[in-house]
Amino acid sequence: MAAKTIAVGEDELVACCGSTRFAQELAKASPFSSLEEAIAAARDVWFNKVDVNGCLQAFSAHPQIGQQTPSSSAHPTSAQWSKGEQSTAFATATTSSLQQLAEWNARYYQKFGFVFLICASGRSTEEILAELKKRFPNRPIVEFEIAAQEQMKITELRLAKLFSSKAKETSTGDH
Amino acid sequence: MAAKTIAVGEDELVACCGSTRFAQELAKASPFSSLEEAIAAARDVWFNKVDVNGCLQAFSAHPQIGQQTPSSSAHPTSAQWSKGEQSTAFATATTSSLQQLAEWNARYYQKFGFVFLICASGRSTEEILAELKKRFPNRPIVEFEIAAQEQMKITELRLAKLFSSKAKETSTGDH
Numbered sequence: 001m002a003a004k005t006i007a008v009g010e011d012e013l014v015a016c017c018g019s020t021r022f023a024q025e026l027a028k029a030s031p032f033s034s035l036e037e038a039i040a041a042a043r044d045v046w047f048n049k050v051d052v053n054g055c056l057q058a059f060s061a062h063p064q065i066g067q068q069t070p071s072s073s074a075h076p077t078s079a080q081w082s083k084g085e086q087s088t089a090f091a092t093a094t095t096s097s098l099q100q101l102a103e104w105n106a107r108y109y110q111k112f113g114f115v116f117l118i119c120a121s122g123r124s125t126e127e128i129l130a131e132l133k134k135r136f137p138n139r140p141i142v143e144f145e146i147a148a149q150e151q152m153k154i155t156e157l158r159l160a161k162l163f164s165s166k167a168k169e170t171s172t173g174d175h
Numbered sequence: 176m177a178a179k180t181i182a183v184g185e186d187e188l189v190a191c192c193g194s195t196r197f198a199q200e201l202a203k204a205s206p207f208s209s210l211e212e213a214i215a216a217a218r219d220v221w222f223n224k225v226d227v228n229g230c231l232q233a234f235s236a237h238p239q240i241g242q243q244t245p246s247s248s249a250h251p252t253s254a255q256w257s258k259g260e261q262s263t264a265f266a267t268a269t270t271s272s273l274q275q276l277a278e279w280n281a282r283y284y285q286k287f288g289f290v291f292l293i294c295a296s297g298r299s300t301e302e303i304l305a306e307l308k309k310r311f312p313n314r315p316i317v318e319f320e321i322a323a324q325e326q327m328k329i330t331e332l333r334l335a336k337l338f339s340s341k342a343k344e345t346s347t348g349d350h
Contacts, residue, residue: 051288
């Protein structure tokens with residue numbers, strides 16, 4: 001019997017990371033024998049094969065953190081995952097902290113030209129705001145590199161969700 | 176008597192570095208008491224205030240190295256300076272080395288999404304080609320940072336030319 005492999009398509013991958021190039025390249029490398037193999041391939045594509053424009057495309061698929069309104073360029077699954085990833089932030093948010101976050105997000109976008117990106121899972125609004133303020137003085141290219149690292153963390157969590165839902169589908173279909 | 180200062184306008188500055196933001200911000204800081212003061216201000220604007228999109232805009236104002244055809248988005252003075260900066264490269268070029276350079280430039284653009292940028296002054300075609308091949312394996316964001324450093328070197332040389340021509344104008348006008 002051949003070892004089980006998991007196939008992922010371009011449309012599913014663009015929900016994990018909004019760069020078209022990323023989704024195309026990773027779909028070419030599919031199927032994968034494990035989540036770990038997929039993540040290793042994803043890291044290689046993201047850090048070595050996606051150019052600066054591709055990174056900006058991926059960043060633009062995220063909503064401003066603290067906002068429930070999805071980015072107009074976001075994949076529906078990506079928008080849904082964003083909400084889940086920010087559930088701790090939303091649970092800990094006050095009107096005042098959300099307003100502060102909105103103000104700092106606007107300043108950040110004005111300076112850097114893309115939304116503030118952070119792997120928000122498990123982080124409170126206060127933590128996210130503190131991190132935004134800490135990163136704000138960075139040089140634009142330094143901040144770009146940090147945002148790319150955060151994007152990769154988000155992508156890894158989303159790949160894990162995708163593989164987990166695929167594993168369920170497979171076992172449900174296994175009579 | 177007030178110390179002599181040199182005023183530079185946005186249009187002159189965009190020929191030194193093709194980012195609109197760069198030219199606007201540096202023009203705001205004008206006049207300068209010396210070239211050194213202008214360069215220090217230029218470095219601050221370029222590295223701290225121009226975002227990633229602004230860098231891409233500046234990069235797109237350069238011709239592919241080894242090509243005499245200016246970029247369609249280049250300022251006329253910028254196109255003329257590019258030729259001068261590449262005079263050593265052109266003088267040392269052979270048909271074969273220019274063809275190799277064109278091929279590697281195309282590969283570079285394909286990978287990184289912007290033209291290969293190097294401060295070409297005094298460098299032979301062979302040296303430029305060797306540098307391109309050496310930088311080619313870099314990660315896109317690493318290469319982006321190097322390109323930004325090279326852009327700054329080019330900008331400094333051009334600011335020096337601009338200040339020198341302005342000094343001549345002043346002294347010619349001094350009867």
